[in-house]
Amino acid sequence: DQQVKQNSPSLSVQEGRISILNCDYTNSMFDYFLWYKKYPAEGPTFLISISSIKDKNEDGRFTVFLNKSAKHLSLHIVPSQPGDSAVYFCAAPRVGGSTLGRLYFGRGTQLTVWP
Amino acid sequence: KAGVTQTPRYLIKTRGQQVTLSCSPISGHRSVSWYQQTPGQGLQFLFEYFSETQRNKGNFPGRFSGRQFSNSRSEMNVSTLELGDSALYLCASSQGEFSSYNEQFFGPGTRLTVL
Numbered sequence: 001d002q003q004v005k006q007n008s009p010s011l012s013v014q015e016g017r018i019s020i021l022n023c024d025y026t027n028s029m030f031d032y033f034l035w036y037k038k039y040p041a042e043g044p045t046f047l048i049s050i051s052s053i054k055d056k057n058e059d060g061r062f063t064v065f066l067n068k069s070a071k072h073l074s075l076h077i078v079p080s081q082p083g084d085s086a087v088y089f090c091a092a093p094r095v096g097g098s099t100l101g102r103l104y105f106g107r108g109t110q111l112t113v114w115p
Numbered sequence: 116k117a118g119v120t121q122t123p124r125y126l127i128k129t130r131g132q133q134v135t136l137s138c139s140p141i142s143g144h145r146s147v148s149w150y151q152q153t154p155g156q157g158l159q160f161l162f163e164y165f166s167e168t169q170r171n172k173g174n175f176p177g178r179f180s181g182r183q184f185s186n187s188r189s190e191m192n193v194s195t196l197e198l199g200d201s202a203l204y205l206c207a208s209s210q211g212e213f214s215s216y217n218e219q220f221f222g223p224g225t226r227l228t229v230l
Binding site: 043044103107 | 148156157164219220223
């Protein structure tokens with residue numbers, strides 16, 4: 001079952017504009033969320049995270065917003081740059097336990113930023 | 116510090132064969148997780164190892180197995196390959212079971228094609 005969902009497989013944005021990538025989740029016990037970026041032929045790299053005690057986390061051009069009541073989070077990239085073109089994954093760790101391993105990932109959104 | 120390395124990077128096999136993939140974590144990292152990435156399903160968790168012990172396993176058939184060695188290197192094995200096993204297999208390492216998720220690093224993956 002897909003506990004983390006990214007319903008938009010692709011997004012195309014002009015350079016300089018805002019990119020908004022969306023993610024929904026079904027498990028209300030999730031208390032931490034991450035965004036990863038993946039270029040072709042490379043592994044995913046951590047981008048930004050947010051704890052459920054916050055509704056916003058900002059890191060430079062990247063901001064993640066969390067709406068717990070709607071079980072929805074979004075990643076905003078402002079301004080978007082061509083180098084941001086990549087697949088973006090939303091993820092949440094399994095609830096409970098001390099082990100690190102299991103992350104639930106969305107299917108990813110391919111962001112294309114054109115000049 | 117060298118990153119996570121995975122070998123081989125590309126592999127072509129035929130149905131019914133078996134395959135072994137290797138992952139060398141970052142030096143000092145003791146936790147290794149494996150994920151399968153397919154276009155339709157995104158990243159799906161396979162298993163996680165810490166100090167040579169499997170700590171967690173995803174919903175994959177028994178044809179998928181793995182192990183971790185005393186030097187933290189890990190292998191995963193897929194027996195009786197099926198066409199649907201064609202995917203990118205990603206390995207991620209972290210220092211320990213209490214590491215934060217932004218300290219989990221992915222390798223570039225092994226692209227397996229089953230003909």
